[in-house]
Amino acid sequence: MNLKIFIICIGILIFSIASMVNAQSGNNTITGKAITSEAITGEATSQTFGVSVYVIGLPALVLHNPKNQTYFYDKIFFNYSVSGASFVWYKLDNQTNVTINQTFYINVTQGNHTFFLYANNSAGHLVIKNINFSVNLTSFTIKNGKYDSQNSSNGNYSGNSTNFRDYSFSELQNLSNVIIENSHFGRIFFPVIINITDDANPNDGVIDIESYINISQNRIEINSSALPNFNKSATLRLAGLSFSNPRILFDGQECPASICTKESYSDGILSFNVSHFSTFSAEETTSSSQSSSSGSSSSGGGGGGSIIEMKSSKKTGFIVNKDRIKSSLKIGETRKEEIKITNNGDKKLNFNISQERLEGLLDIREKSFSLERGESKILEVDIIAREDSLPDTYVGKIIISSKEEEKEILVAIDISSKKSLFDVKLEIPKKFQTISPGDDIVSITNLYSLGRSGRIDVNLDYYVKDEEGNIILKDEETAAVETQLEVVNEFNIPKNLKDGDYILYVKVKYEGEIAVASTTFNVSSRGTGETIPFFTFLKILLYLLIIVAIVTIMLLLYKIVQLITLDEKSREYMRTIKEKSKILKKQVPNNIIKKWEPKVELYYE
Numbered sequence: 001m002n003l004k005i006f007i008i009c010i011g012i013l014i015f016s017i018a019s020m021v022n023a024q025s026g027n028n029t030i031t032g033k034a035i036t037s038e039a040i041t042g043e044a045t046s047q048t049f050g051v052s053v054y055v056i057g058l059p060a061l062v063l064h065n066p067k068n069q070t071y072f073y074d075k076i077f078f079n080y081s082v083s084g085a086s087f088v089w090y091k092l093d094n095q096t097n098v099t100i101n102q103t104f105y106i107n108v109t110q111g112n113h114t115f116f117l118y119a120n121n122s123a124g125h126l127v128i129k130n131i132n133f134s135v136n137l138t139s140f141t142i143k144n145g146k147y148d149s150q151n152s153s154n155g156n157y158s159g160n161s162t163n164f165r166d167y168s169f170s171e172l173q174n175l176s177n178v179i180i181e182n183s184h185f186g187r188i189f190f191p192v193i194i195n196i197t198d199d200a201n202p203n204d205g206v207i208d209i210e211s212y213i214n215i216s217q218n219r220i221e222i223n224s225s226a227l228p229n230f231n232k233s234a235t236l237r238l239a240g241l242s243f244s245n246p247r248i249l250f251d252g253q254e255c256p257a258s259i260c261t262k263e264s265y266s267d268g269i270l271s272f273n274v275s276h277f278s279t280f281s282a283e284e285t286t287s288s289s290q291s292s293s294s295g296s297s298s299s300g301g302g303g304g305g306s307i308i309e310m311k312s313s314k315k316t317g318f319i320v321n322k323d324r325i326k327s328s329l330k331i332g333e334t335r336k337e338e339i340k341i342t343n344n345g346d347k348k349l350n351f352n353i354s355q356e357r358l359e360g361l362l363d364i365r366e367k368s369f370s371l372e373r374g375e376s377k378i379l380e381v382d383i384i385a386r387e388d389s390l391p392d393t394y395v396g397k398i399i400i401s402s403k404e405e406e407k408e409i410l411v412a413i414d415i416s417s418k419k420s421l422f423d424v425k426l427e428i429p430k431k432f433q434t435i436s437p438g439d440d441i442v443s444i445t446n447l448y449s450l451g452r453s454g455r456i457d458v459n460l461d462y463y464v465k466d467e468e469g470n471i472i473l474k475d476e477e478t479a480a481v482e483t484q485l486e487v488v489n490e491f492n493i494p495k496n497l498k499d500g501d502y503i504l505y506v507k508v509k510y511e512g513e514i515a516v517a518s519t520t521f522n523v524s525s526r527g528t529g530e531t532i533p534f535f536t537f538l539k540i541l542l543y544l545l546i547i548v549a550i551v552t553i554m555l556l557l558y559k560i561v562q563l564i565t566l567d568e569k570s571r572e573y574m575r576t577i578k579e580k581s582k583i584l585k586k587q588v589p590n591n592i593i594k595k596w597e598p599k600v601e602l603y604y605e
Helices: 002-024 289-294 302-312 534-587 592-602
Strands: 062-063 075-083 087-092 098-100 105-106 111-119 128-133 142-143 180-183 186-190 206-208 212-218 219-222 232-236 246-252 258-266 269-273 277-283 318-319 324-330 332-345 351-358 362-364 366-370 375-386 393-402 406-416 422-427 440-449 456-465 473-480 484-492 502-512 514-525
Touching: 062 098, 062 111, 062 128, 075 087, 075 111, 075 128, 105 277, 111 289, 111 393, 180 212, 186 212, 186 219, 232 277, 246 258, 246 269, 258 484, 269 277, 269 332, 318 406, 324 514, 332 366, 332 393, 351 362, 362 393, 366 375, 393 502, 393 514, 406 502, 422 502, 422 514, 440 473, 440 502, 456 484, 473 484
Parallel strands: 142 206, 324 406
Antiparallel strands: 062 075, 075 105, 087 098, 087 111, 111 128, 180 186, 186 232, 212 219, 219 277, 232 269, 246 277, 258 269, 318 332, 332 375, 351 366, 351 393, 362 375, 393 406, 406 514, 422 440, 440 484, 456 473, 456 502, 502 514
């Protein structure tokens, strides 16, 4: 009997411990048969007794997209990852719950929205994620047409083209790894950061990629005048070629090594890197072009001649694909910038890389290296907004130097608070981007609320800094924001300002948080150097001619009115004289009238 009691006590103890674990942890579930005294009868045996304990934790749920930002399209991409869940569902605003099992798109309306994402498991544990975002359908438009993966009319030729509609307005201003592709003919890959919104006319809220980027049979072209923000280094592919040994053409001429670097050619696909844009194509490499490119003394024609000239001249310099870097981050974020350096001289160059006034903000991967003539290198630079950084715009330089020359890249880093309530965009209209000392400069500041409703009073502090980080001028104002606000300001630039590049930036302060945005402009004592376009000149001339014609007609009408008035007065005067003459005849003796009548009549008539 003692053995039976002992076994019963052990069983009760194990069950009690399991129950305590289940009661003390909301994340645990214990399964197995209940143990009672009635379940164990008869003689004790050597059989073993077991209890299985299973611990079920919370589901792991992460909401990747959308973000707490403003979107410009009414079809939002929702992306999440989950593990350890039995069911996942969502609710948009006050609509009904919808069960899901994969990423998806949701049609939304203009305005502010709240999105809830739920996940639970078999133990009944529930995890909830939520995000506030806004939709502004009139703030920005991308004409992407044939490169739009969501446009069914393009014949599905867009390949892996970046779907810009999946990104918020803020993300579009700092987008990397952009792809523009026509799956039949080729593609463009930008490893550098691009501000998609900053085309030739950033104030119209429209960017026309379809009209100004052309990927067709043996041709890749970007109109850099219309899309200066895409005039960056990139990797290109020309597909569907039938050459045996193609060479790269730049605007119809053989592309120099300072612009093009061939990577590979296989199965009709030519891959190469370019430092900037115009029109690229390919042609079969002929024996004459091979001899030209190898440094033959024959001058030849077309691209071959220019290559010989370049290599035979005494060049010791290098080129860099950008002269300024602008990056916007929140505290805790990191961005990567790439700088392409090409040795376009005729000998090997040793390079040293340094920076000024950006300690703790830049991490330059390689600070010294060598390049053979014609060789290029991508220099990687990490921009870091550390946790202890103060929200501000930091101005400095990256200095690239060889023994023969030195080049500087102006760097402006905007660091905002981690919990920013606004997207801030600061622009200078194109006509004010180059001014003379003493001129006025106009800026446009746009604030977009990131989901919070109601009025918020903000302070806007404006600064102008030179390349050395010195503050040239400061201004401030207060504004009230609900969903969005546009502020236009005018600043007078000092007359004694030196020629060079300057940074204008704004700090938006509200409830202890700071959002920062900046832009650059140039001061030149030589003026902007802009000329009036021909058709604009014709319009001005036409307006002047119309004004002269109107003034001439008015003067003629005035003269005519004067003549008519004068003639009427003359006739009235003559009538008065005749009346007086008749009265005079009655009063003067007849002999006198007869004597003077012929002369008087003659005078009166």
